[in-house]
Amino acid sequence: MNRLSLLLAGILLSIVLISCNDDGNYEDLLKAESNSISNFIKTNGIQVTTQQPTDEEWASNPNLWYRTSDNIYLRIDEVGDKTVTLKANDYVVLTMEKRELSGIVVADYTKQPLSFNFVTPGSTGSTYFYHSKGFVEAMEIIAHHQASARFIIPSRIANYTDMNSVTPYLYVIKRLNIPD
Numbered sequence: 271m272n273r274l275s276l277l278l279a280g281i282l283l284s285i286v287l288i289s290c291n292d293d294g295n296y297e298d299l300l301k302a303e304s305n306s307i308s309n310f311i312k313t314n315g316i317q318v319t320t321q322q323p324t325d326e327e328w329a330s331n332p333n334l335w336y337r338t339s340d341n342i343y344l345r346i347d348e349v350g351d352k353t354v355t356l357k358a359n360d361y362v363v364l365t366m367e368k369r370e371l372s373g374i375v376v377a378d379y380t381k382q383p384l385s386f387n388f389v390t391p392g393s394t395g396s397t398y399f400y401h402s403k404g405f406v407e408a409m410e411i412i413a414h415h416q417a418s419a420r421f422i423i424p425s426r427i428a429n430y431t432d433m434n435s436v437t438p439y440l441y442v443i444k445r446l447n448i449p450d
Contacts, residue, residue, distance in 0.1 A: 299436040303425055307343065307438050310371040310422070318343065325349045342408055343422040350417030350445060356409060360388045366443045376439070383446055402429040418444040
């Protein structure tokens with residue numbers, strides 16, 4: 271079996287195990303996740319649009335968030351240098367906090383930045399969170415040097431661990447490097 275087949279088999283097994291969990295079935299967990307995101311939006315006075323905002327719209331409305339077709343909620347705080355755009359295999363350095371929607375920080379990479387080669391959607395070979403479909407899609411939107419943003423990735427397109435826990439997380443990131 272190749273790595274992709276093993277990864278897919280693991281994901282399917284995890285979904286089956288989650289759906290058999292005494293805490294509720296998978297559908298109930300997904301509904302609770304959706305409710306958690308909705309409560310976060312309401313509590314924080316977030317205005318959601320399904321049309322990607324312009325740079326001026328981001329700058330003029332600090333409560334404006336963009337919801338992608340995959341239900342990633344994204345807020346660009348700093349557009350960054352648009353002359354330097356992220357491409358496949360670029361070396362990326364960024365600071366990041368991963369938070370529960372309640373605000374509890376579960377991973378802090380602000381003092382020791384993360385670095386990795388950016389992968390394109392559909393690439394295989396890594397299960398790191400920054401290679402999940404959701405993270406890759408968000409990074410493609412925040413593709414500029416020195417951009418900073420916040421985004422929520424639903425578990426169904428998150429990394430393996432977050433997919434299993436059916437927990438949405440808020441990521442707060444800032445790109446630091448200029449790719450070669």
